Amino acid sequence: DTAVSQTPKYLVTQMGNDKSIKCEQNLGHDTMYWYKQDSKKFLKIMFSYNNKELIINETVPNRFSPKSPDKAHLNLHINSLELGDSAVYFCASSPGTTADTQYFGPGTRLTVL
């Protein structure tokens, strides 16, 4: 009965590599999000996306790019990984096309060495 799922759960990689994190929701929601949670536990929104609009947090480096093959999936691709990218990344979804209750995935802990 998994509602929002992410893979992988853990990701350890070297600086400079390119990696992707996958997210899927089976709730029929219209909007999906990516958040970064750093070591201080701050939840920072990176992107929100519905089938019409991509909203990008202007502070997110362009090395990060969301890719949505369909309404149920929003993957996060990261180029040229840096040490500071180490964090837990959460995918989330919400019903409708306006910001509302967020349902979070289990998170992906990314460690860049």
Next chain:
Amino acid sequence: GENVEQHPSTLSVQEGDSAVIKCTYSDSASNYFPWYKQELGKRPQLIIDIRSNVGEKKDQRIAVTLNKTAKHFSLHITETQPEDSAVYFCAATDGNQFYFGTGTSLTVIP
């Protein structure tokens, strides 16, 4: 844009006591205020929410109050239990963007 401030950043209470976490927001257009609980190593999960047409909402031991005039809302947990220990996040949205507070780490001491 919206600015959500949350206090305190850490809170320790004795089991059975009450805990109160407060948030302020800046955008009067914000109309939805959820609270999330994040246990260690887990995902944030919604525990209670309130919309701008309501002043107070209660669900068993947790309650949320909203003061639109002062632009602040609070989470109240009564009869705290060790399993209430977690990080709590408030959030605000006007329907366009979601803004989270910086989190409160609550520890309930048995």
